[in-house]
Every structure is written in C-alpha cells, then in structure tokens.
Amino acid sequence: xxxxxxxxxxxxxxxxxxxYRVLRKLEARTIADAPRPGFPLRGVIVDTExxxxxxxxxxxxxxxxxxxxxxxxxxxx
Numbered sequence: 001x002x003x004x005x006x007x008x009x010x011x012x013x014x015x016x017x018x019x020y021r022v023l024r025k026l027e028a029r030t031i032a033d034a035p036r037p038g039f040p041l042r043g044v045i046v047d048t049e050x051x052x053x054x055x056x057x058x059x060x061x062x063x064x065x066x067x068x069x070x071x072x073x074x075x076x077x
Contacts, residue, residue, distance in 0.1 A: 035069035039077025043068050 014020040035042065045066045052058035069077040 032069075036077040038049050039069040039071050039075070041072070043070055 011022045013021055045064075045068070047064040048060050049062035050060050050062075051056050071077065
C-alpha cells in the first residue's frame with residue numbers, strides 16, 4: 001500500500017505548487033453487449049480537448065467517445 005500513498009503524496013505536492021493540475025484516470029464502466037430492451041436507438045457523444053482554438057496551429061490532444069442507447073422519448077438506457 002506504500003506505493004499508493006507515495007502517489008497521493010506526489011499529487012498533493014504538485015498541486016500545492018499552483019503550477020500543476022493532476023488529472024486522475026477514471027475507472028472504466030462495464031460495457032453492455034447489446035442495447036437494453038426498450039432502448040432501441042443509439043447515440044454517440046464525442047468530446048475533444050485541444051491545445052487552443054486556432055485550427056491552423058493548435059492540436060487535438062484528447063478524444064473521448066461514449067456510445068449510449070435511448071428510446072424515442074429521449075430516456076437513456
């Protein structure tokens with residue numbers, strides 16, 4: 001367990017400097033093999049992170065994609 005505490009201490013020290021923001025990896029959620037009954041439609045949310053707003057010089061540094069199922073009323077399954 002010492003390794004986990006060392007990691008927590010490193011994050012705390014970095015954030016205390018005010019020069020760093022440490023992002024933490026999210027734990028993966030379970031992925032359904034098929035849409036739930038009653039939610040036959042599928043949607044996709046795409047999110048991008050970039051180094052800026054200028055398409056000529058800035059770059060995409062992260063892409064996130066979530067696929068989900070929903071019904072005709074807009075309820076997410």
